[in-house]
Amino acid sequence: MRVSSRWTRNSRSLLAAVSGLLLSGCADYGLFAAAGPVAEAQRSHLLLIVGWMLVVSLPLFVALPFVLWRYRQRNRKADYRPDWEFSRLLETLIWGLPIVVVSVLGYEAWRQTYRLDPYRPIPADRPPVEIQVVGMDWKWLFIYPAAGVAAVNEVILPVGRPVRFRLTSATVLQSFMIPRLGGQMYAMPGMVSQLNLIATRAGEYRGLNTQFNGEGFARQKFIARAVSEARYRQLLAGMAATEAALDAATLARLRRASVLDSPLRFGSVDGDPFNAIVAQLRRGGGYAFTPAVGAR
């Protein structure tokens, strides 16, 4: 019974999705729908690579069918040179062309790697917002040190202003990503990494962990809300008015493995939990993991 109803449900959503996909041409997805300059630059770099790679691969795609057809066994008219094994000209070409293409691509890779270095502050006329991110089993904790507020599974970003995420993990290796804004960065226990991003369009973007970390992995998602600067201030002020506090007891509860159904907000933050978690994991014995707690 259950299975069959699921199948009808699936086939219905399938129809809807096919038509949706055809109409929208993959709109609002990951790189196809970049919502910030980082993701846009990554997409155009990708297209450039594909273009140059076609220079070396198109000759094969074109020549192979021709060669196969012309030199098929039955075609006795084609010449047959069983001992032909070398041509200086062709040899120069097949080494030369890839070398040229790889040189161009290597140069571009070098340039873009520097330009899009996730650690490089994004140039802008206003200073970046700093947000601390802690990957937990199976949720994300966001702390705004300047505003003294925090949230779980929801992050608010001001449009047009760079954001500097400082990342760590309270458990195993995780990887933090908001596909429509750009690349990902590992969040590692006992270490701090960085990711600089900027949203240039308002909207709600999906964020997630990309590195498998157990039962609740598939549900470790969060929402990134990009809003105008004014709205951003308003929302943070609203958060500050929340009664719940991110204190030691709450933190301990959060660090137990679980999946949350809806985001949490905290109006105040006790101490410096981000650096405390980093230091604690380095000292040792700091993992708080209870594998018995299920994903749902």
Add this chain to the structure above:
Amino acid sequence: MEDGYWLLGRLDWQALPFVRAWRHPSVSEWIGAGAGGLVVIAALAVLVMLTRRKAWRRLWDGWLTSLDHKKIGIMYVVIALVMLTRALIEAVLMRMQQFAAVGDPGFLSPEHFSQLFSTHGTVMIFFMAMPFLTGIINYVMPLQIGARDVSFPLLNSISLMLTAAGAALVMISLVVGQFSTGGWSAYPPYTGIQFSPGVGPDYWIWAVTLSSIASTLSGLNFAVTIYKERAPGMTLFRMPLFCWTTLCTSILMIFAMAPLTVASLMLALDRYAGFHFFTAEAGGNLMNYANLFWLFGHPEVYILILPAFGVYSSVISTYSGKTLYGYKSLVYATLAIAVLSFTVWLHHFFTMGQTANVNAIFGIATMLIGVPTGVKVYDWLLTLLRGRIRFTAPMLFSIMFLVTFVVGGITGVILANPPVDFVVHNSLFLVAHFHNMLIPGLLFGMIAATQHWFPKAFGFRLDETWGKISFWCWAVGFYLAFMPLYALGLMGAMRRTSEWLRPDYSPLMLIALLGALLLFAGFVSLLVQLGVSVRHRDRYRVPVGDPWDGHSLEWATSAPPPEYNFALIPRVEARDAFRQMKRRGIAYARPEAYTDIAMPKNSAVGPIIGLAGAGLGFALTWHIGWLAVLGFSVIVGAVIARSFVRETERLIPAASVREHHERWLDAVAATPRVPRVQELCPSNRGHAEPMA
């Protein structure tokens, strides 16, 4: 400590999937119990069949204790096929789950799903791909260089049995306990004792350790064989390209397996003895594991792919009736790839937070590998040029490889660019990419190799129609199964995800599922092909041994070859040695004199070490002290005992060599030569009319 701990360690009833399914019934658990049951039933069926046919003795004397490189090669391939069956079923299950789990939890629990991708990946790499290529190398390489066996036949048997032991551990994990959920790469601290307190990672550690030790030994064996056992006149630059790629793969095995063995043993120390190599605390660092693992992992992909490159070189030149274009180019390109493969491991974690400098250097190094690889593809294309191309099954697989591999190469260069990798790392784009390299670059190669060399090994050809049916399933199935994953990856779908929260993934997931089913049909067709060919084997016999107008020495002897391969070691005067002999009319010449031939005697040391190795791995996994001590002592004891054995060789008298050889030569003389147009007819008894 509980009663019975000394006897059974951590084993208890809960370890059995049947008990788990009984206590917590669900589709997911029933599938687990069903798989366990299937393994038990299959094992029992094999045992009963062997007993009823009274085949134990034959199996033991003829196969398990044999040191003949050809038999060892065939046994490797059998292991690979058994494990391929399992891993493919798991792949189809994962595809079904990911299709069913769009906006829905699907029918597999997340735990079960993570075991599936972990075992699928581990099995495919360590117990399908590695045994398959090691088996093909074992069979073909000594014949191609005109040798009687590998340099260390007993070591060869030990490698085989250690591989079998590792594979057995992975199979046992279906029935006793559970496998790791940490993926094929087993990154700590997730696989550490804190986060994975069960036995899963221990199964992974010991299965992989057995396999990595076996592969190191195989690498040593093959490299020494190529350096020392070549027939007179077989200079390095006269070797068939397959031997060159084997040599490079062997060198990579020698140097690249060590970091894996070390990494898995360090992980074991973390788990068993409270060490802190890869924990966050006390100075440990998980990224050290990532470095060690990929220091193995990247060369590993070239270990997997290079032998297939050799197969394609043989197949393409044979079925286009031409010598290989750009032989030297291909050799240098292979060597370049082998060297460069050690310089790029960091591209597996561009997202670790290192400086742009480091990323740029490793990114560019990665792209550099594209140059020799591109050269190879064009060398094969030019080999086809001005040939007379026969579209046999192995050739079809090779052509499909050329096209598909280039697509994978393009996406590989995309991934080599750190800025783009930041977006697609860990996504289904990556999953699509590595399947796009491994299926054409490894599996198609191994399938082509079996189609090409099967008649040599068993004396009859494989059915061509089923070969072609299988080919079309593989070819179409591949594109259906993996092209959608590129799109899904760019849309932000991540690997190892057991359920999707986005309903619109459905259509692409459906296409991928259909593709996976088609791929599975391709595999089943190969089995059907085998059955049909065995049934009609008399029609397909090629006793003379040269059904394809081959170029290299393995075709110069009967099919199947005698235990000692060649009655008289051939003298090599040029590249394409056998082709040149046919040309000069000295193929199948009658030797003037015969000599006694010394061949290695059978030895039970291999199977004993394998069994003890499996016991040791099982004991360590379940903390069964006495069994671990026993297993270890048996291994050490067997090695010491063997060193006292004086008579390790058996003499085959010249008279019997003569009798056998002359009988074959008479058969050759009596068999009409067939031209290539009759290649697939029953008249092809393996005596080729040379094309040129």
